[in-house]
Amino acid sequence: MFKGKTFVLTGATKGIGYHIAQNLSKNNAKCIFISRSQEDLDRLRKDLKKSAKHHQYIALDVSNELKVKELFQQIGTTFSCIDGIVNCAGTFGAIGKFDQISPTEYLQTLQVNLMGAYHVCYYGFSFLQKAPRGKIINFAGGGATSAFPCYSGYATSKIALVKLTENMSIEYPSMDINCIAPGFINTPLANQTLAAGDKAGSFYEITLQMINERGGVDVKYAVELVQFLLCEKSNGITGKLISAPWDEWHSTIFQNKIKDEKDFCTLRRIDDKYFKIVETNT
Numbered sequence: 001m002f003k004g005k006t007f008v009l010t011g012a013t014k015g016i017g018y019h020i021a022q023n024l025s026k027n028n029a030k031c032i033f034i035s036r037s038q039e040d041l042d043r044l045r046k047d048l049k050k051s052a053k054h055h056q057y058i059a060l061d062v063s064n065e066l067k068v069k070e071l072f073q074q075i076g077t078t079f080s081c082i083d084g085i086v087n088c089a090g091t092f093g094a095i096g097k098f099d100q101i102s103p104t105e106y107l108q109t110l111q112v113n114l115m116g117a118y119h120v121c122y123y124g125f126s127f128l129q130k131a132p133r134g135k136i137i138n139f140a141g142g143g144a145t146s147a148f149p150c151y152s153g154y155a156t157s158k159i160a161l162v163k164l165t166e167n168m169s170i171e172y173p174s175m176d177i178n179c180i181a182p183g184f185i186n187t188p189l190a191n192q193t194l195a196a197g198d199k200a201g202s203f204y205e206i207t208l209q210m211i212n213e214r215g216g217v218d219v220k221y222a223v224e225l226v227q228f229l230l231c232e233k234s235n236g237i238t239g240k241l242i243s244a245p246w247d248e249w250h251s252t253i254f255q256n257k258i259k260d261e262k263d264f265c266t267l268r269r270i271d272d273k274y275f276k277i278v279e280t281n282t
Contacts, residue, residue: 001231002029006079009033010062010120011088013040015187016139019223020086025051027227032056032075032082034089034120062089062116063108072123081130084230086137087117092189093153095196101153109153114160121168128175135230136177138165140241144181145267150201162241162267169239176238178229183217183245186210221245240265 007024011017012033024031025048035041038059045052056078060067075082093109094101117138128134140162142148143155162179169177184206193200193207200207210216221244228234228249229242236259247265248254258265 001027001227002083005083005230006030006081007032007084007086007230008075008082008120008124009086009088010116011035011090013037013044015088015189016182016185016219016222017086017088018044019219020088020226022048023223023227025055030054032058034058034060034062034071036061036089061112062087062120063111065115065119068119069123072127075124075127079127082124082127082134083131084135084137085120085124085128086226086230087120088139089116090139090141090189091154092151092192093157095150095192096199097150097201098152100199106153110157110160113154113157114164117161118164133232133235134175135234136165136168136175137226137229138162138177138179140179140181142184144179144241148203150196150199150203159267165241166239166266173238176229176234176236178238179241180222180225180229181241181243182219182222183243184210185219185222186214186216187219217245225249241267 002024007029009017009021009024009031012021012031013035021031021033021044031054033041033044033055035044036059041057041059045055045057048055058071060071062068090113091109093112094105121136128136138161141154141158143151144158144162148155165177165179169175190207190211193204197204225242225244229237237255240258242249242258242265249258
């Protein structure tokens with residue numbers, strides 16, 4: 001499916017990113033896999049087996065602007081263009097009520113989740129513009145569309161990332177730039193909640209139950225949506241926040257609706273003037 005395509009994937013060695021890396025490799029893409037841990041990258045390389053040789057494995061922290069800039073300078077010596085960027089790197093960061101989180105801890109969460117994605121998009125943008133139709137996929141998360149108490153840094157960073165995505169899509173209509181809401185998936189992020197204990201509020205018990213019951217949303221929905229949004233079938237879908245497990249994004253009806261209705265699958269204020277709650281009798 002992706003033969004001849006080149007993608008950059010951050011957060012490539014854990015959680016959702018790991019499964020996306022497996023899928024892109026299986027579908028013959030050339031990838032630049034990014035992770036903070038060289039050990040995890042070595043493990044990914046081993047797991048990919050025969051296809052591993054087609055990819056590059058870069059250890060860096062995407063929140064470090066200088067390192068990301070240097071990375072794309074290095075990429076420029078090998079690749080003339082990049083077909084897509086998928087930003088999976090993220091963290092819950094500091095967990096707790098407002099007065100339990102220092103400004104430094106709060107800012108660090110935004111630095112990773114928001115600015116990390118921003119850095120990769122910014123320094124990779126010129127490469128995307130050389131592709132026939134560049135693709136960017138960012139990941140939203142808990143708190144982007146509803147309250148997420150005790151995770152304010154995380155929620156704030158994800159809301160900002162959704163709006164950055166939409167604004168970029170309007171500024172660059174020749175590209176497809178979208179956000180995915182993956183659902184509550186059992187990933188290593190859950191360990192941050194368990195470590196926080198009571199500071200996580202009610203989400204601690206929710207997380208514990210998910211782990212004990214092996215519940216949560218199947219990661220396959222996020223992987224399949226990434227695959228769709230990177231392929232030519234999705235051309236023209238841009239500026240949207242799409243739920244991997246709940247939206248019927250695989251249907252032609254949904255795809256036409258998301259292209260035609262500019263406010264559909266976006267964040268808007270319900271105000272009884274432009275965006276009203278429609279009550280139905282059941």
